[in-house]
Amino acid sequence: MSIVAIIDYEAGNLTSVVRSLKALGVEGRVIKEPALVKQASRIIFPGVGAAGRAMANLERWSLAEGLREAYEKGIPILGICLGAQIILDFSEENDTRCLGLLSGRTQALRKAAGLKIPHMGWNKVKFLQAHPVWQGLPADAEYYFVHSYYPQPAASEMVLGVTDYGQEFPSVVGRSNLIATQFHPEKSGRYGLQMLANFLAWDGTCAE
């Protein structure tokens, strides 16, 4: 049986992810047990909140190991928001050692005159390469963001999309079977749902 696992590590409210999948006709399973993570055919790794506590929870419940295994096995994984940050090696937030699925660091958005932190609201994404997960989405589509940190992978080929907020920052990162968005597709209206639908249909390879 195919399981779409939504990883629950007590980092925020997962109901909006569950509901958006339901609108697409898919029953996501909110999962806290590493054994079940290993059975998942597809993983959504959401999260809001602070990196320090999130990583502590993931380690305590052995979910970190389950995620690493799933990544190595080639299971399609979608990280969202905090889930796009703690997949890197390290986060400046609480100086936290993270999962290390992608090499790089999560950094604080630069403060600048007149710029509000958090970056909250709708913004565009410039996709830097073609990918099945954003196939068919219009270039001027906007997505809902709410964050104060962003993922900065070590290698530019892992930056798949960028967004402008005082600075240009990576808003979509990934590699092979892992895609992660700093924005919330589950709260980004029709185009966000389209992106989730694309992810649910994606086989985890980047071949076009």
Place this chain on the structure above:
Amino acid sequence: MLSKRIIPCLDVRDGRTTKGIKFINNVDVGDPVEMARFYYEEGADELVFYDITASSDRREIMIEVVRRVAAEIFIPFSVGGGLRTLEDMREVLLAGAEKVSVNTAALLNPGLIADGAEAFGSQCIVLGMDVRRVAVSAATPSGYEMVIHGGRTPMGIDALWWAKEAERLGAGEICLNSIDADGTQEGYELTLTRMISEAVSIPVIASGGAGTPEHLYQVLSAGRADAALIASMVHYGTYTISEIKQYLHSKGIPVRLTW
């Protein structure tokens, strides 16, 4: 570039909206869920529900509205009105709201902001502020005072001080309502909005006084607001969200035009 948000506000009493679109035949104008879906499809960037149900034992009706809205619309929405405890907040968030808005309860018990931010994250906690213009005094050096009970009860607390204090306590956003401008449709309170928005680093939603797209332009430019709340001007069909956004776009304000 970050778009400025246009946010319709729906007042709900006993599960029904109290103001409604009058011109659309196929929309149940009193049903908050249908109105939410209508505005979602019209291009609203976010929605605000304000529960004006008098008694808290009717809260379950509102929770059911929140559940139904969350199942149908996939943009953020906040719920406010009578939330007094962490448990009240949790119930609304688990029903599917993205944010909760606290106003009177936070003023009477500022710890509620800190506790809410700790439990659910700052991004969930919107501070609602009802403010009126007063003479500059020792208690209100900014010339603006906090009021509660829809403007009837002055608190003698300075609005600028409270905005900064709420940010310090962990509020993620401020919804700033001018009691003087509210209901006039003569424009937002620009001086107040600019003062608060420049004093805090969290986003500020301007509320009260919107009557024309020009008013939104003013508050999103001169007023320095990050978002604008609208009610009557769309509820009664005077303007569509699309018209408002096209106008703002023509004036150089970044708005989300594709949805």
